[in-house]
Every structure is written in C-alpha cells, then in structure tokens.
Amino acid sequence: MKKILMGNHAVSYGALLSRVEVIAAYPITPQTQVVEELSEMCAQGKLKARYINVESEHSAMAACIAAEQAGARTFTATSAHGLTLMHELLHWAAGGRLPIVMANINRSMAPGWSIWTDQNDSLSQRDTGWLQIYCESNQEVLDSIIQAYKIAEQILLPVMVILDAFVLSHTFEPVDIPKQELVDQFLPELDYPYKLDVKNPCSFGSLLPPEYYLELRYKVQKAMEEAHDVIIKVDKEFQQVFGRSYGGLVEEYRTEDAELVLVASSTVASTSRMVVDQLRDEGVKVGMIKMRFFRPFPTKEVTNILKQAKKVAVIDRNISYGQGGIFCEEIRSVLYNIDRQEKPPVFGYIAGLGGRDITPTTIREILSHTLKEDKPKENIIWIGVKH
C-alpha cells in the first residue's frame, strides 16, 4: 500500500514491520517524530514491543545493548548530539557483536547551534564498528531498516541507517509500505546465538588480557569483510520479495562510457541524478555513483568503476578538519594502489555544511569546475564560502 509518509515515519514503519521487540529512545530534533510514532504504535497495540523511556541517549544505547544481549530485536533512533553522546556505547555494541539497528538523522554538530543536515555526526562514528547506510529517499529509508536487520543478524554487527535532517526527515512523499507477511517471509525471527541464558551461563564484556583482545578485533574486521557479500545478497533477496533494489553497497547511475564520474551520497545523490541527465542531454559524458554504504567501505566497486573514469568529483557534506572531505579521502585512499596510468585525478568538493541547500546549480557548478581543470589545485575545493 502506498502512503504519503515523512522520512521520520518511514523509519517508524520500517521498525514496526521488522517486529522490533525493545525500543529505548530519547527524543531529539529532528528525530523526535520517529520515536513519537513508535510509542504511539506501541500504545495502540499495533507493535508489540517494550518501549523504554530513558534519561539520555547514552542510556538508550545501554538499554538496547542489554535487551539485544537477552536475545530481543532492538531499535533506537537519534541525531547529532544524541549520537555523539552514545559514542562510548557504540563501541560496546559492535565489540559485543550485538546486531542492533539504529536510525540516525544527519544533523550538524554545534557550535554554532544547528538543527540542519550534514554528515559529521555519523561519519565521526566511523571507527566504532557500525555499518552505515546513507539513504536518498523515504522508500529507501523504510526498506533499509528491514534490510539492516537481515544484514546485522547474519554478521552480528550493528547497523546505522542514516537520513538527512529535513530534506528527508520532514519531507512527505509516496512510500510503498510492504505487507507484513512479506516482511515476515524475508526477515525471520531473531535467534541470537550468544544470548543471556541461565541454563548456559556465560560471561560478557569481562576483562580481556592482551593475549585475546587482538583476535576479537580481527574477528570484527572479518565480519565487516563478510558483510560485503551479505549486503549484496540481502539486497538481491529484497528485490525478489519486494521488487526494489538499491545496488547493494554502491549504485551506479549512467556510468557507462562516463569520462567524469561524480561521487555523491544521501539526498545529494538524488538531485545529482537530475543534473547528470541534463548534462548527458548536452553531450557531456558524465555519470554518478551513489555511496550507499560507507562501512564497510565498497573498495572493490569504487575501484572498478573509478579506474575507468578520466576524472572523479566527490561531493562531501562533511569535513575531517586538517584533512578534507571524508568520502573523498577514503576514495583517494582505495585508488592509491591501482596502476598509475589508470588513476584518475580526484577532485574533492565540500558543500552544504550545516544544511546549506545543495541545488542543481550547486552540482552543476561542481561538475563544470571539474571539467575545466586538469588536476585539483587544492586538497579541498570549497563551494559557496562567503568571505
């Protein structure tokens, strides 16, 4: 059934259909409507979950960790300062191999105080061991929540589903809400293998001396590597059941014979499709790749696509201070070891921080700049900075 849903409620429906059993959350703009709707669903009996009100996001994640350890499918949602307050426990969730799913609405970090979108909140959780999915439409948001549980529960790592503040969270558009029977068929009940069980007493999170710690970290990395194929398989199965697919980790858009490839993520990828179409009509050989997953990083796909391009332009709505755009730096890094003659120059653009609008004009400006220059003159090319 198709309904007009805002991005935040697309998240709530994703959690409802995934039959989550425990929700622990703390409200924060622009996420609040996600958990507001879920608490309503619980109150009406539509969702048979235990809804736990907590006093902070740190406690929300702590409650999810405990519930997941007890074998329950858990969910939470947050944004910006809420996510960064959870930081310690994000490590705990991944290190504990707990398949928790969380939605994060990308909101810029203060100061200056902002409620608008950029990706620094989630990207600064890069090294916690969470998988990260960046979405470009409300449909992809709902579908990704369902996919996220299936992926997480196979590899035993937590997954963060990410959407832009306002541009998706508060935007209404048609969303197909799948039938519960189909979701049940796609996503079986959770059978967590290491759950708390009085009949099989275990110790969790205890002191781990140096002779074991390295092996546990090795296994987290191996699970991330394994995730690559699982993501692709889950996306294919999803297509068979629901008729929609998102290309797994990366989606290519008109990259066939493209000399210039634009790299974008989140809603910027959506607007970029329009600009790519316009430029193609004008005879410019341009294509786009949408970075759906940031962790695990789609190294193989990115390398295979970009080594065929003459130039690469990356749009980052984020920054790692003292280095540059985060997607751009990772892309440069994975291209480093390919043959010298195949290596395209990578132009790194930073735009739209703090929710500054990224319009088709912004994207055209970026692509025109890349077409004009042979090589990037600076590590970061800033778009729209007022001096």
Next chain:
Amino acid sequence: MIEVRIHGRGGQGAVVASKILAVSIFKEGKYVQSFPNFGVERRGAPVTAYTRIDDKAILLRCKIYNPDHVVILDPSLIEAINITEGLKEKGWVIINSDKEPSHFNSLIKKYRVATVDASGIALKNSLGSKANPIVNTAILGAFCKTTGLFRLTSLMEAVREEVPSAQERNVQAVEDAYHQVKY
C-alpha cells in the same frame, strides 16, 4: 513539474495544507513531495511550506526558489514578507481575504490573483476561533478551483483522511471556498 509555496503563520496549518495538497494529487496518480521550510516554527511567526507535483518520480531535493503558484493563509503577510519572491510570471497568488482580487493591484500586474474569505468560511463551519480561525482546508478548496490541477473529490477525500478532527466541517469549508473563490 509544478511547485507551490504556502505562506502562513505558525498555528494556521500551512504545513498540514502542503501535505493535504500532496495527498489529493497523489490520489490522481501523480508524484508529489511536500515539506515545511527547514527550521524552527513559532506560533504566530511566518511559516512556509512547499509542495512539488510531477508526472514522474521527483528526484529534486532542495527548497523551492521559483514557485509556479503561492498560497497566502494570512493577508497580513503581504506587508510583512516578500510573498512573491521568485514567483513565476502569471503564477497564481491565492489569498485568504474578503476583498476582491482587484484590491491587490500591485500583484495583479504580474500575477493572477484569486481571493477567498477563508477566515469567514472557517468561522461559519466552526473551525478554530475568531482570533485564530483554521483556514488551511478552506484555502485548498480555492486553490483547487482556481488552478484546476486536481478534482474537488480528491481534495475532499484527502481532507477526510488527513484532518485529525471535525472532518465533515472541514470538507464543507473546502466546498464553500471552492464555490466562493473570486478570480
């Protein structure tokens, strides 16, 4: 693609109006997108909401800078903000006002103006109070008639689904405005 911008004041229901508009048109098989101005809202302060309409999936994800039409829930906004900013020439300006369209002679030169006494219609149908009539459904009736973008029945159906209370009085307000709008 058709882009619509709705101006109101916090509490008048501009955001809900943008969604009802989207739902009405979606019912006729088109693609829609609606969203509030990205930001914080305060009761009484100017509020903006947007709706996009197209025959194909809408990929554009940024604010609306050059609307085809604007809807004004509160005529006092005409003095307070630039309601026609970026508005395309010959676009409709649909105003909640008991005056004739010719009264807005500065607008009439460049745009098409329609007026409807949405406040009066709201009060007649007991929607809101005299100080704060709920005009968002009535003005959509006027929008529907003036622009001819969708059918009155789709709008009535959308209002029944989307309005949290007093559905039938809201539907009546839509019909009244549909018949009373002047343009």
